[in-house]
Amino acid sequence: MELSDSYLERYSRHILLHDVGVEGQEKLSAAKVLILGAGGLGAPVALYLAAAGVGTIGILDHDLVELSNLQRQVVHFTRDIGAPKVDSARQKMLAINPELIVKTYQDYLCAANIREVIDGYDFVVDGVDNFPTKFLINDACVMAGIPFSHGGILRFDGQTMTVVPGRSACYRCVFRTPPPSDAVPTCSQAGVLGAIAGMLGTIQATEVLKYITGVGDLLTDTLLSFNAKAMTFRRVAIKRQPACPVCGERPTITKLVDAEQSVCDLKR
Amino acid sequence: MNIRVNGETQVLAEGSVTVARLLDIQQVESPDMVSVQRNGDFVERDNFGSTLLAENDEIEFLYFMGGGACGCLGVRC
Numbered sequence: 001m002e003l004s005d006s007y008l009e010r011y012s013r014h015i016l017l018h019d020v021g022v023e024g025q026e027k028l029s030a031a032k033v034l035i036l037g038a039g040g041l042g043a044p045v046a047l048y049l050a051a052a053g054v055g056t057i058g059i060l061d062h063d064l065v066e067l068s069n070l071q072r073q074v075v076h077f078t079r080d081i082g083a084p085k086v087d088s089a090r091q092k093m094l095a096i097n098p099e100l101i102v103k104t105y106q107d108y109l110c111a112a113n114i115r116e117v118i119d120g121y122d123f124v125v126d127g128v129d130n131f132p133t134k135f136l137i138n139d140a141c142v143m144a145g146i147p148f149s150h151g152g153i154l155r156f157d158g159q160t161m162t163v164v165p166g167r168s169a170c171y172r173c174v175f176r177t178p179p180p181s182d183a184v185p186t187c188s189q190a191g192v193l194g195a196i197a198g199m200l201g202t203i204q205a206t207e208v209l210k211y212i213t214g215v216g217d218l219l220t221d222t223l224l225s226f227n228a229k230a231m232t233f234r235r236v237a238i239k240r241q242p243a244c245p246v247c248g249e250r251p252t253i254t255k256l257v258d259a260e261q262s263v264c265d266l267k268r
Numbered sequence: 269m270n271i272r273v274n275g276e277t278q279v280l281a282e283g284s285v286t287v288a289r290l291l292d293i294q295q296v297e298s299p300d301m302v303s304v305q306r307n308g309d310f311v312e313r314d315n316f317g318s319t320l321l322a323e324n325d326e327i328e329f330l331y332f333m334g335g336g337a338c339g340c341l342g343v344r345c
Contacts (some may be wrong), residue, residue, distance in 0.1 A: 129334045152333030159333045175303050175314070179332050183300040223330055234275065236328050239308060 004252035009119035010097075011053055017215075025053065031212045034058040034121040036137060040197030041151045043075035043129030048205035050093035050100055054212070057093065058121060060105035061085040072194035088105060109133055110255040114140040121209055124148035125204050131178035132258065138163065138171035140256055142247050148213060149204040151218075156193050158200035159225040161238070162207045165247065168220035171232060172253075173241040196228050271325040280321070287327075288316040296329065303330040 003022065008015065011025045033054050035042045038061035049057055063082040065073075065088050073085075080088040086104035094101050105117060109128070114136055118124055124146055126137045134150065141148045142165045150171050151160045163170045203224070210216045221240070226233045244254045269280045280293070287306070291299045304311045305328040310326060311319050321327070 131332060131334060134334070154333050157331075157333060159331070160289075174310070174330055175332060176310075179298075179300050183298045225331075236305065236330060237308065238305075241310060 002143075014052070019215040020213050024215065027212050027214075028053050028209065029055040031123070031263070032056040032058070032121045033123045033125065033208055033212075034060070034062050034118060035125045035127060036133075037127035037129070038063075038073070038075065038089045039069065039127060039129065039194065040072045040153060040194075041201040042125070043073045044198045044201030045125050045127060045205045045208070046075050046089050046093055046231040047096065048202060049208060050096045050102075052205075052209055053097060054208070055098070056101040056103065058103040058105065058184075059086050059089050060107060060109060060117060061089075063105060072192065072197040073251065074198065086244075109136065111136060111258045114256060115144065118144060118146055121146060123208050125208060126150050127201070129202070131181075134171065135175075135178050136256060136258070139246050139253055141165060142170050142172075143254075143256070149207045151200050151204045152242045153192055153196050153200050155190055156228040157225065158196050158228075159223060160200055160203050160207075160219065161223045162211070162219040164211075164218065164220055168218075170244060170247045171240040172246045173244045173248075174223060174238055176245070193228060196226075199226065199228065269321065269325050271321055271327055273322070273327045274329055286317055286320045287311050287319045287321065290321060290327065291316070291329075294329070301332045303332070304328070305330060 014020045014025050015022055031054050033049055035045050035057065038046065038059050042059065042187060046059060063085050065076045065083050067081055069076055070078060075089045075092050076085065084106045086106050090102045093100060109117065118140055124137065124141055126134060126148055128134060137148060141163065147164045149160060149162050154159065166234050205251065207219055218251055221238050223236045223238055224233065240247065242249045258259045269282060271278050287304055291302065297301055307326050
């Protein structure tokens with residue numbers, strides 16, 4: 001394919017990188033990445049993947065933009081309050097980079113639809129705030145063999161890990177089952193310092209770009225955590241667990257089920 | 269007994285300390301929200317009360333962390 005001058009200019013700072021080059025940029029243009037959640041983590045991921053020229057980006061979120069989102073969900077603006085988050089995100093992504101294909105899913109994610117939603121994507125970004133759904137994303141991606149980035153933030157802390165199914169430890173290797181729901185503080189209860197969504201989300205976006213271009217070493221078999229108060233980062237090595245119920249030697253989780261009664265059930 | 273917890277040396281005055289006791293000593297508010305690794309291997313939650321720590325153990329507390337978006341979830345948060 002003949003590359004236009006504007007293509008070469010737009011992506012010149014990528015192309016200048018020896019590890020990326022024109023070849024890497026063309027891989028990004030051909031890539032399909034799905035962002036689950038257009039919130040604190042999904043926002044910076046969406047902006048950076050759009051800017052980077054990831055050719056097809058899917059984004060899923062059921063919610064509408066609310067005033068309390070704007071402190072950290074930087075893809076949404078004050079004028080977007082009341083609009084579907086996926087539409088707000090799509091508009092900004094296309095404003096940055098009109099040549100992208102942005103697919104929107106204004107829906108909940110559940111056992112009944114996740115397989116269909118993730119099908120055909122090269123990489124999935126977990127930007128959801130709820131453990132049953134995080135486990136569902138892990139299980140569905142492991143079963144489908146689709147790599148994904150786990151991300152979580154709370155108060156002043158963040159954690160992330162990249163999972164390449166069949167090659168590296170999965171989320172269930174670290175956290176076997178969702179915690180009891182009464183033990184779980186969420187951002188809406190406990191609060192979160194806005195900018196750490198950007199810290200964590202940009203790490204996730206970087207992992208996507210590394211995976212697609214094949215540059216560097218992924219954050220696999222490693223849980224990276226940071227605490228923004230002390231500004232300390234810590235990497236903990238994780239081994240793939242032979243007893244893991246989804247990616248282990250004898251998987252006991254072989255089909256997808258919702259851990260709790262879900263909105264999807266209630267809708268039916 | 270000297271052990272390392274999340275990379276930091278801790279001196280335990282007590283002789284026999286289980287993982288459950290360590291969570292208590294470290295004042296972990298919600299043990300349900302922690303996954304524990306001992307010398308690179310995960311300790312099953314059911315075994316927190318029976319797993320005794322040994323000198324120079326490397327312990328990692330790995331916390332559940334959600335965050336991100338609420339509106340894409342199969343369940344309400």
